[in-house]
Amino acid sequence: MSANHQHGPAVGTADRGLRNRLLIAFGITTLIVLAQAIGSVITGSLALLTDTAHALSDASGLLVAVVAATMMLKPPNNRRTWGFARIEVVAALGQAALLLVVGTYAAIEGLRRLVEPTQVPAGELLVFGIIGLVANIVAMVVLSSSRDANFNMRAAFLEVLNDALGSLGVIVAAIVIATTGFQRADTIAGLFIAALILPRAYRLLRETVRVLMEFTPKDVDLDEVRTHILALDHVQEVHDLHASTVGTGLSVLSAHVVIDDECFESGHAPQILEQIRSCVKEHFPVSFEHATIQLETTAVRERTCTEVEHA
Template sequence: MSIGHNHGAGQSHGHGHDHASPTANPGARRRLAIAFAITALIVIAQAVGAAVTGSLALLTDTAHALVDASGLLVALIAATMMMRPPSSKRTWGFARIEIVAALGQATLLLVVGTYTAFEGITRLFDPPEVPSTELLIFGVIGLIANIVAMAVLLGGRNSNMNMKAAFLEVLNDALGSIGVIIAAILIWTTGFQQADALAGLFIAALIAPRAFRIMRESLRVLMEFTPRDLDLDEVRARLLRLEHVTGVHDVHASTIGTGLPILTAHLVIHEECFNSGHAPDILENARRCLDDVNGAEIEHATFQLETAKTHASESATVLHE
């Protein structure tokens, strides 16, 4: 935990260090590379199947797999960039690139889901003839490949939002393949051609909620909202209860990337604390009061110590501006 302090206008003292992303993981890159290769093969196989059968469900699942493949490629690039060390120009390195990648994947999924819903409703009223045998074969191929890709990503799915989005993409694509298989069986056994369109709508229904969820979580990070599990009011109350602390303001908490919440706060203390040597103790007590707070564990917190006079001067400057 990095703690800084300021005890006079124009006079600052502190200590810090570079922050590498805790979510950068070479193992995640390997998993993503393997999953991308498998998903790319799925795209090729299902594209051939969609051309042969003319199936909307298989075409939709192909588009879904194509989005998955592009998403996994973006995730792989993001995981590679996250390994790059911080610098004086990029103090957090590329820790947040996983959030941007997840947002891009969610946007692509929404586009595919919207197209699928429109086309599926159209085909319900005018279903084309779809060969069930070929549809079943390509559906099974897609399911097997997706299960293999899921097994590869399973161990790292909770390491960061980028990996979570990648795993959920493959999981939903596997469910889409199941929809294709069910449609093929229904067409084969009953001749119900609308089953293909219904399978396509089923896949679209799988896509939309997941895309919205990933988009919402990504935007929370990019907008620098308080981490969902952190009770900032409790943090503020604890800081106010510290001995020698007379005020707390400018309390901010946000998330740089998965597993990397940060917090900053200004603590107003008595002026004599700087001369009596209490300031270091106050900083240490402030750090400790975050150790057992309910919610997200704060890995990086920065506290600025200031006198009431300094605080009044800062407030006047802000009001004047």
């Protein structure tokens, strides 16, 4: 006896409103890339060049996020039983990889320019820094209300936030150069941007890899889950216990539970099944709305063990 308990479609976290916000943010970021690319050519600034590369990665990541959000709107079918719920995780992984590349480049180039500083016109640098900051603030406002909706939106907001901080670094560098003539301020700002990018990109990469590798959700202790189930009356053993995450807000759990043989004879098995589902749903921080529980007799368990040993 088994049960697969489901509530709603797998694409429940997808929303056309999220996609529209991403489209707006993508348009704004694309304009930032064009403006800052022109500015980096005019000024020769490392900070502005790094921020341009960062904005370019943002625009690419947001484009991927738009595509992912669009695909997530497609409903499940017999060939794709979860729909495209996991595409947001794949998109976030790609964005994290882009950020790591940009951050690494900025760090290497920054170290080189510390030794060989270049002359940067402060006035032009300040203008382009302000343009980038204002545009990024607008994009952040657009995305802020939905930044925790899923991995995809988190990655998109993170990229825009990092780019805004990078633009702020450009502005500070321009002011320092204008007031003191310290040209290495531009390089230091570039390194500052790299320092913002790398740790956040690493954390996002780690979280998305956890999902793709189907690791147990970080707030779930499977030993504790097993202990709770074993504490129920008539439960003898719990084996093949697995938990993973398909997408944001979509955690799944499966288990084989051996119960007393007489529970099947008396018709008590369905009640035990419901108790197990309620236990899993109520006692853990992650809500396992999709829980597949297979009830087994002692004989079935022994036969399964025998088959495994002779396999």
